[in-house]
Amino acid sequence: MTLIEMRDVGVTYNGSEAVQALDGVDLAVREGEFLCVLGPSGCGKTTLLNLVAGFIMPTTGSIRFDGRPIREPGPDRAVVFQDAALFPWLSVAGNVDVAMRMAGRPKHERVQTIHRLIEMVGLEGFENAHPHELSGGMRQRVAIARALALQPRVLLMDEPFGALDAQTRERLQDELLEIWERTKKTVLFVTHNVAEAAYLGDRIVVLSSRPGTVIAQINAGLPRPRERLSDGIRDLELELMRTLPGYKEQPTLTTERT
Amino acid sequence: MTGRGTQSWPRTVLWTAAPAVLGLLLWAAVAAVVRPRAPLPGPVETAGRLVELLSGQPLLDHTIFTHAVASLARWIVGFLIGATVGMAVATLIGWSRVAERLLMPMVYVAQLIPGLAWIPIAILLFGIGNTATVFMIVLTALSPVAVNMVAGLKSASEDHLRVARMAGARARDTFRHVLLPGSIPHLLSGLRVGLGNSWRVVVAAEMVVGTGTGLGYSIIQSRWTLDYSSAFVCIILICVVGLLIEYLGFAKLEEATIRRWGMVQAS
Ligand SMILES: Nc1ncnc2c1ncn2[C@@H]1O[C@H](COP(=O)(O)OP(=O)(O)O)[C@@H](O)[C@H]1O
Numbered sequence: 001m002t003l004i005e006m007r008d009v010g011v012t013y014n015g016s017e018a019v020q021a022l023d024g025v026d027l028a029v030r031e032g033e034f035l036c037v038l039g040p041s042g043c044g045k046t047t048l049l050n051l052v053a054g055f056i057m058p059t060t061g062s063i064r065f066d067g068r069p070i071r072e073p074g075p076d077r078a079v080v081f082q083d084a085a086l087f088p089w090l091s092v093a094g095n096v097d098v099a100m101r102m103a104g105r106p107k108h109e110r111v112q113t114i115h116r117l118i119e120m121v122g123l124e125g126f127e128n129a130h131p132h133e134l135s136g137g138m139r140q141r142v143a144i145a146r147a148l149a150l151q152p153r154v155l156l157m158d159e160p161f162g163a164l165d166a167q168t169r170e171r172l173q174d175e176l177l178e179i180w181e182r183t184k185k186t187v188l189f190v191t192h193n194v195a196e197a198a199y200l201g202d203r204i205v206v207l208s209s210r211p212g213t214v215i216a217q218i219n220a221g222l223p224r225p226r227e228r229l230s231d232g233i234r235d236l237e238l239e240l241m242r243t244l245p246g247y248k249e250q251p252t253l254t255t256e257r258t
Numbered sequence: 259m260t261g262r263g264t265q266s267w268p269r270t271v272l273w274t275a276a277p278a279v280l281g282l283l284l285w286a287a288v289a290a291v292v293r294p295r296a297p298l299p300g301p302v303e304t305a306g307r308l309v310e311l312l313s314g315q316p317l318l319d320h321t322i323f324t325h326a327v328a329s330l331a332r333w334i335v336g337f338l339i340g341a342t343v344g345m346a347v348a349t350l351i352g353w354s355r356v357a358e359r360l361l362m363p364m365v366y367v368a369q370l371i372p373g374l375a376w377i378p379i380a381i382l383l384f385g386i387g388n389t390a391t392v393f394m395i396v397l398t399a400l401s402p403v404a405v406n407m408v409a410g411l412k413s414a415s416e417d418h419l420r421v422a423r424m425a426g427a428r429a430r431d432t433f434r435h436v437l438l439p440g441s442i443p444h445l446l447s448g449l450r451v452g453l454g455n456s457w458r459v460v461v462a463a464e465m466v467v468g469t470g471t472g473l474g475y476s477i478i479q480s481r482w483t484l485d486y487s488s489a490f491v492c493i494i495l496i497c498v499v500g501l502l503i504e505y506l507g508f509a510k511l512e513e514a515t516i517r518r519w520g521m522v523q524a525s
């Protein structure tokens with residue numbers, strides 16, 4: 001079933017000069033799938049997520065969520081922001097709790113959910129820590145727990161691991177896949193990292209440089225759990241790289257593995 | 259900061275004491291030069307008078323403690339009222355566009371008016387006495403608290419507001435859970451400024467509004483009693499309170515808040 005459908009979507013920002021971020025984007029996200037959107041920096045990935053989140057409205061075209069046009073943000077579409085965007089004055093548990101409070105969830109439900117989610121993202125024992133005491137990876141775990149606390153139908157993830165070191169990033173990718181398999185949430189995951197898209201996605205949608213348009217949709221077709229250094233992943237990475245704008249065939253190609 | 263931060267404590271004591279010693283020497287020198295023409299008390303006379311007053315000798319019908327407590331009480335009461343009203347005004351401004359349009363210019367302009375400029379109006383409204391003094395303190399404390407808290411409310415990051423929006427928060431909850439806590443570091447610096455400013459105004463207002471008690475009142479009365487060393491004692495007490503506000507009052511609290519609120523990275 002199609003959960004999110006974008007038809008001919010364009011976004012133009014009207015600042016001191018108009019910037020067209022997206023142009024004619026057609027995209028369908030199926031319920032339960034892990035969809036990666038891959039594209040170079042500045043191609044409109046964040047813009048695309050903001051549209052689905054309901055933070056901004058398209059200049060042209062239409063977006064439907066579960067068959068209805070998106071008019072405003074809501075807890076059915078939870079965002080994991082690029083830099084976590086936790087409230088620094090609240091503890092880990094407080095950050096998860098406040099999202100549910102603002103969503104109007106009753107107390108008993110919140111108490112149960114907090115501990116289950118903090119455990120799910122591997123932060124037991126850090127309930128009372130504050131964001132400034134956490135590493136970047138831990139902050140993103142909190143952001144994931146907070147998003148899940150809203151019981152969304154889709155997780156919108158904006159390069160959530162982009163600022164992490166390689167080791168932490170791979171660990172969080174694995175944990176995210178585990179959470180995804182456990183919760184069966186739809187995930188719309190945006191990244192500029194080829195290896196990340198190849199490792200995570202059921203499907204990968206490749207965007208062109210600004211203004212972003214869909215230039216390829218590739219089915220990963222790889223079984224899970226995946227092996228990072230397997231031939232299947234390498235082939236997929238190569239295929240993705242060839243579709244990306246600015247790709248030049250090189251005699252000896254080393255796959256990016258950041 | 260390694261060189262300065264790690265210096266040994268005798269050096270620290272030395273460098274803390276040195277300016278005080280220099281100040282006292284300058285004071286003594288000026289007093290010695292002026293003495294033939296005017297009875298300016300030097301540090302030694304003032305210290306003697308300080309001991310006398312602290313041991314309970316009356317000054318203008320009251321002990322020095324009564325004067326100090328009177329000033330402190332006016333200050334605290336005025337500050338608490340001013341800060342409360344300031345926070346209420348800021349909340350209103352942060353809450354409603356209309357209130358912002360109407361009130362913000364007033365608050366902003368009020369901030370530019372020195373507290374003492376309100377003296378004629380204070381006396382006109384409340385007559386000479388305690389209420390007029392407190393009124394000026396209220397006005398002095400109100401503006402910095404309101405202006406800074408409004409700045410704090412406006413400093414909310416786009417992403418933080420989006421977290422509230424994606425949760426489907428009502429305006430009230432966004433205000434309570436995002437805007438208000440986010441404004442606290444700014445609010446604290448507003449409170450600190452308001453506290454310091456209003457202390458200065460207490461002393462000055464007491465001089466003009468004739469309150470019968472208070473450190474400022476005691477200083478100005480020395481014109482008639484020619485008890486200049488008592489005036490100096492009062493000035494010293496005023497400085498001590500000022501220093502306590504600076505270093506004890508909010509500094510630590512502000513530091514801790516700023517660190518926790520993530521405005522600087524904890525090192
Ligand atoms: N609010 C905005 N106003 C004007 N231009 C913007 C705004 N947000 C993004 N842009 C521009 O739109 C383009 C796409 O931005 P973005 O969606 O953030 O790209 P990405 O997330 O892929 O890096 C960029 O060129 C960016 O500078």
Ligand SMILES: [Mg+2]
Nearest residue numbers: 045046047158
């Ligand atoms: Mg982006």
